[in-house]
Amino acid sequence: MPLSRTWRADLMAGAVVAVLLIPQSLAYAMLAGLPPQVGLYASLLPLLAYAALGSSPVLGLGPVAVLALMIAQALGALPAGVTATEGALVLAAEVGLVLGVAALLRLDALSSLLSVPALRGFETGATLMIAAGQLPVLLGSAAAGFTLPELVAAAPQGGLGLASAVWGGAGIALLLLSRRARSRMLARLAPLLLLMGAMLLSAFTPAAVGVAQVGALPSLTLPLGLPRLEAALWLQLLPSAALVGLMGFVSSLAVSESLAQRRGEKLLPAAEMRGLAAANLVASISGGMPVAGSFSRSILLHEAGSASRWSLVFVAAFMFIAMLALAGPLAHLPKPVLAATIVVAVLSGFSLQPYREAWRYARAEGLLMVAVTGAVLCWSIAAALAIGVVGSIALLIQRTAQPHVARIGRVPGTQHYRNVERYAVECQPEVVGLRVDESLVFTNARGLVDAVLAHVREHRGKVGVPARVLMLMAPVNHIDVSGLTALQELHAALQAEGLRLEFSEVKGPVLDRLKAVGWLERYDVSLYLSHHDGIRAGEHALRPSLADMDAPGQL
Known part of the structure; x- marks a missing residue:
């Protein structure tokens, strides 16, 4: 492909993906219990770091829903005096260091620790938990929790808000209607158009009275600097960082490998690990949060014709422009509308078909999928990953215990x-x-x-x-x-x-x-x-x- 055509393709792909990344960055940062601007920061310099060291031209890097849930759990018990934003910077630094050490030791084969059934079970459980966790926000309730038992226990004290339910319900309805539109571009622009419309309606009419809003944001300038260097805090977050790093690498590699096969390209797992390590280290010094590859954004980059990793550079450039333009209006964004974009986005990929296929093909692996999903919903992220890893290894040993x-x-x-x-x-x-x-x-x-x-x-x-x-x-x-x-x-x-x-x-x-x-x-x-x-x-x-x-x- 001529250089001019390559640049045009990458520029167009970058613009299209930036449109999707803006609402997702805001939503996933808040899902992780962080200020919305953190999601924007995580979508700037980390993309440049991956573009320099990674190998996939279509990996849509940035905040992702599954990692956001894991980050929220990891930051749920920070020591007194440590804010969630500070904890997220330490977590991102540790994820980057863990992946960096693994890359130096050529441990990219660690991706095989999670079998496909375990990975799908985890992702499905996280999808359902994310959607369930946004219900209180949609309904104007103060209830919160990282598992279904916690949500149920908090529900009676949470209270409900009719106005919030109207905003949230309207947001979900409009997003679902946009998916039926014949224009694919309209469907992709729908989340951004919804957020812009909600901000305008909330700012210039009394319709959002009594509805929680994002609120005034600090000056959106990149807060460059090192994360907190406290040994106790780093030791506390290290186990969570290892789990976030493992999940981020495995899921990113699964996305990039599947698209590389479609495009007839060669992927370098070691380079992917180095790219993710660099991206997370850069996120830790630029006010961000742990990042990984997103399936929806990667598919969009592929369909938009991305020809090289320059498309990620253009995504970061468009995100920077959007960050400067949205500093004021974001304060008026109703949180139920942001929750609606999360619910529709994560549930769009939900399907029970993998469970049915696994049950028919190998019941033991089907049971592992169900067990991992149940652990995410009812126990914890760490327990689910442990069950997935141990279960995958146990099934391997069981299959190979007797030579055929x-x-x-x-x-x-x-x-x-x-x-x-x-x-x-x-x-x-x-x-x-x-x-x-x-x-x-x-x-x-x-x-x-x-x-x-x-x-x-x-x-x-x-x-x-x-x-x-x-x-x-x-x-x-x-x-x-x-x-x-x-x-x-x-x-x-x-x-x-x-x-x-x-x-x-x-x-x-x-x-x-x-x-x-x-x-x-x-x-x-x-x-x-x-x-x-x-x-x-x-x-x-x-x-x-x-x-x-x-x-x-x-x-």
């Missing part, structure tokens, strides 16, 4: 070998053909001997008395020390049964490791280039020389 070993036979008239339980195949009486369907590592190594001997007994009962066990090793990508020990135990167990152990189709990297310790020679294990060659070799056939397979990675 299949007895295989030849499909008649071919050289293909398939599972005897799924296909009509031919088996030779003198050899037990087996296929190991996963790497042999410490989580599953202990079950290898029992699995193989069970197939040997089945072969004897149905086919004949074997003399060899030929294991097709093509699916095995790695054998660790525990797996190697299990193979040694298997060799001894088969030797006690009067059977030889043989391998076929061992991958090059695995074969290199076996050769490095002389394992094949030590245990006199036959090795065949193809499984079909091994089946045809016969009990007394000459084994291929290992010298013929000396080139690393040949197999």
